Amino acid sequence: MKLLLIEDDPSMQVTLQRALARNRIDVRICGDGAQAVEQWRAIEPDVVALDLSLPNLDGLQVLAQARASGLRTPVLLLTARGTVGDRIMGLNAGADDYLPKPFDLDELEARLRALRRRNQNAAGGIDPVLHPQEVGDLRFDPESGAVYHRGAVLELTPRELSLLKALMMKPGHALTKERLFELVFPGETDVQYEAVEVVVYRLRKKLAGTGAALMTLRGLGYLLRAET
DSSP states (O other): OEEEEEOOOHHHHHHHHHHHHTTTOEEEEEOOHHHHHHHHHHHOOSEEEEESOOSSSOHHHHHHHHHHTTOOOOEEEEESOOOHHHHHHHHHTTOSEEEESSOOHHHHHHHHHHHHHHHHHHHTTOOOOOSOEEETTEEEETTTTEEEETTEEOOOOHHHHHHHHHHHHSTTSOBOHHHHHHHHSTTOTTSOTTHHHHHHHHHHHHTTTTTEEEEEETTTEEEEEEOO
16 A cells, blocks of 8 residues: 655654554655645555644645645545544545544554545445435535534544445445445455444444434344434
């Protein structure tokens, strides 16, 4: 995987480059917001990790310019700004996920790989969501890639988001455990099918009070429907 890290802190640059390289991630670095879009276009990365606080242009400005110029690479925001408002601004500007600082290196790698997998799945023929999808009080916005509950971003892990998005694309229709496994754990041959049940369990708890119910249909799989 080729990663473009847009981060101006030299110690952070070195730490992430060394840590991710050990797991076969090719990290290219840009430390200046004004040069970020040009390097982004030249490098053609699989994923971009973008710090919000940058010299000359901040991360939101870089992201807005990139999206306006047609760059559609998945973006993970790295931010020390912990407010929900900042996160929503980033998602609305076109980010695909965010990770607050300080963060765990294993979680960073997992989120980067999840973004790449989701992008590969979309390119591989999964039906695109052209319009916002709503189930109960939940709304999936394909432009930001986020799920909202009454206007607020629903806090989900990348795997929970992948599973919920798949179900929201086909509300009221069952998806098999095998199909969900392909979407949530693509290419992970060392993971058992039962891992989907763990993601379902955690997601079901987070959906409490959202007006959407995650149902288990014995022998068929799982579906999402609005609660009556």
